[in-house]
Amino acid sequence: MPSNRVVREAENLRRVGCPFYTEDPVLKCLKIQSYTQRTMRATINPLTPHNAGVDRVPLRSYTRLTMRPATAEAIIDLTQLRRNFSIVRQKVGPKLKILFPIKADGYGHGAVMLGRAAQQAGLDYLGVANAGEAVELRQAGITLPILILSSSLASHAAELVRAEVDVTVSTPHMAQTLNAEAGKLGKKVRVQVKVDTGMGRNGALPDQVLPLFRLFRQLPNLIPQGIFSHFAVSYSESNEDQAYTHWQMEIFNQLLKDLDREGLLPPLRHIANSSGFIQYYDEVTTGFYNLVRPGILFYGYPEVRRPWTQEIKPILSVRTWIVSINELPTGSYIGYGRHYRTATNQKIATLPLGYADGLSWLLANKGEVALHGKLARLVGSVSMDQITVDISHIPEAKVGDEVEIVGPHMPAEEVARRMGANFTEVVLTALSKRVARVYAE
Numbered sequence: 001m002p003s004n005r006v007v008r009e010a011e012n013l014r015r016v017g018c019p020f021y022t023e024d025p026v027l028k029c030l031k032i033q034s035y036t037q038r039t040m041r042a043t044i045n046p047l048t049p050h051n052a053g054v055d056r057v058p059l060r061s062y063t064r065l066t067m068r069p070a071t072a073e074a075i076i077d078l079t080q081l082r083r084n085f086s087i088v089r090q091k092v093g094p095k096l097k098i099l100f101p102i103k104a105d106g107y108g109h110g111a112v113m114l115g116r117a118a119q120q121a122g123l124d125y126l127g128v129a130n131a132g133e134a135v136e137l138r139q140a141g142i143t144l145p146i147l148i149l150s151s152s153l154a155s156h157a158a159e160l161v162r163a164e165v166d167v168t169v170s171t172p173h174m175a176q177t178l179n180a181e182a183g184k185l186g187k188k189v190r191v192q193v194k195v196d197t198g199m200g201r202n203g204a205l206p207d208q209v210l211p212l213f214r215l216f217r218q219l220p221n222l223i224p225q226g227i228f229s230h231f232a233v234s235y236s237e238s239n240e241d242q243a244y245t246h247w248q249m250e251i252f253n254q255l256l257k258d259l260d261r262e263g264l265l266p267p268l269r270h271i272a273n274s275s276g277f278i279q280y281y282d283e284v285t286t287g288f289y290n291l292v293r294p295g296i297l298f299y300g301y302p303e304v305r306r307p308w309t310q311e312i313k314p315i316l317s318v319r320t321w322i323v324s325i326n327e328l329p330t331g332s333y334i335g336y337g338r339h340y341r342t343a344t345n346q347k348i349a350t351l352p353l354g355y356a357d358g359l360s361w362l363l364a365n366k367g368e369v370a371l372h373g374k375l376a377r378l379v380g381s382v383s384m385d386q387i388t389v390d391i392s393h394i395p396e397a398k399v400g401d402e403v404e405i406v407g408p409h410m411p412a413e414e415v416a417r418r419m420g421a422n423f424t425e426v427v428l429t430a431l432s433k434r435v436a437r438v439y440a441e
C-alpha cells in the first residue's frame with residue numbers, strides 16, 4: 001500500500017493534471033493515471049491547454065515515471081485561499097474589479113495554481129512582474145486578463161503583444177514600440193499607464209501623463225485600458241506616512257480629473273495594494289476608482305488589521321521530516337564555524353533542508369521549528385541542505401517525524417522577525433524550487 005503522503009501527493013498530481021516537481025514542459029502536460037509507492041503511470045493529456053506551449057516538443061507517452069521524493073514541502077491551502085478571496089470580494093463589493101498579484105511565482109506559492117484558482121473564483125485580473133511570468137500563465141491555459149505591473153523592456157514588445165496582456169507603459173518610446181510591433185502582428189495591445197506619485201521607482205511623472213494619453217490617440221494599435229499608481233507607505237499607521245499616502249492620492253486624483261476633462265479617462269483606474277485597500281478603504285474604492293490590487297492580503301497576511309480581516313489566514317505552511325537524531329555529549333560543537341557548543345548532553349535532530357531551500361543562515365541559533373506541538377531551537381549554522389535542532393525536551397521525537405518550519409506554531413512573520421527581515425522576502429519568495437509545492441483542498 002502506498003503511504004498516506006504518496007496517496008495525497010498523487011491525488012494532487014492527478015487533480016491538477018501535472019506533476020509539481022518538474023520544469024520540463026512536456027512533463028507538465030501529464031495526465032496521471034495510476035501510481036504506486038514509487039512510480040506512477042502517466043500519459044500526455046491531449047485535452048489540457050498546457051499543450052499550447054509545447055507544440056515543438058515531441059509528444060511521448062510516459063509510463064512508470066518515478067516520483068521524485070521531496071525532503072521539504074510547502075503546502076498551499078486552496079480552501080483557505082478561496083475563503084480569503086470571498087472575504088475580500090465581499091468587502092470590495094460587486095462594482096469594483098479585483099486584480100490578484102501573482103508575480104514572483106505567486107509570492108512563492110506557485111503562480112499557475114493560484115492563477116487557476118483566481119480564474120475559477122471569478123476574480124477579474126492577474127498581475128505579474130514581467131513578460132516571462134505572463135507567458136507562463138498563458139501557456140498554462142489561463143485566460144484571465146493579465147497586467148504586467150512593472151515596466152517592460154521594449155525588446156519584449158512582440159512577446160507581450162502575442163501573450164495578449166495589458167502592458168504598463170510610462171514612456172512615449174514604449175508606446176510607439178508596442179504600437180509598431182502590434183501593427184506587424186496585426187493585433188491590438190491594451191496598455192495601462194503607471195504614474196509615479198511618490199514611489200520614485202517607475203512610472204510616468206505626473207506632468208508626463210496627459211501628453212502620453214494624447215499620444216495614444218495617434219497610435220491606432222494601442223487600446224488605453226487603464227491608469228494606476230502605487231503607494232510607498234500605505235502599511236504604516238504613523239501620521240507622517242498617512243499624510244504622505246494622502247498626498248500621493250491627491251496627485252493621482254487630480255490627474256484623473258484632468259484626464260476626465262479631456263475625455264481621455266481610460267476604463268480602469270486603480271491605486272490600492274493590500275494595506276492601501278484596508279487602511280484607505282473609503283478613498284480608494286469610490287470616485288473614479290474601479291479596481292483594487294491586494295496581493296499579500298490574499299496570501300493571508302493583513303499588514304493592517306481591521307475586524308473584517310480577522311478570518312483572513314495564511315495559505316502557506318512548510319514542513320519537513322527528521323532525518324537523523326544524535327545524542328551529543330557536553331562540549332560538542334555543532335555545524336560549520338562551530339557557532340554552537342552543547343552545554344549538557346543534548347539530543348540533536350537533523351532536518352533535511354537548508355539555505356538552498358530558502359531557509360536563511362541568519363536563523364542560526366535564532367530560529368525555531370515545531371514538532372509534537374513544541375518549539376525546538378535551531379542550533380549551529382544553517383547549511384546548504386541541513387539544519388540541526390535541539391530536541392532534548394521532546395523525548396518522544398523520532399526519525400521520520402513531521403516538523404513544522406512555517407505554520408500555526410511558527411508563522412512566516414515570526415520567522416522573519418527573528419532575522420530582522422521582511423517575511424515576503426525571507427520566507428515566501430525565498431522558498432526554492434527544491435521545496436515541493438503541494439496544493440491541498
Ligand SMILES: Cc1ncc(COP(=O)(O)O)c(C=O)c1O
Pocket residue numbers: 101149230272273274275293294295296297
Ligand atoms: C503595482 C503593484 N500593485 C499591487 C501590489 C500588491 O502589493 P501587496 O502585496 O502589498 O498588496 C504590488 C506588489 O508589490 C505592486 O507592485
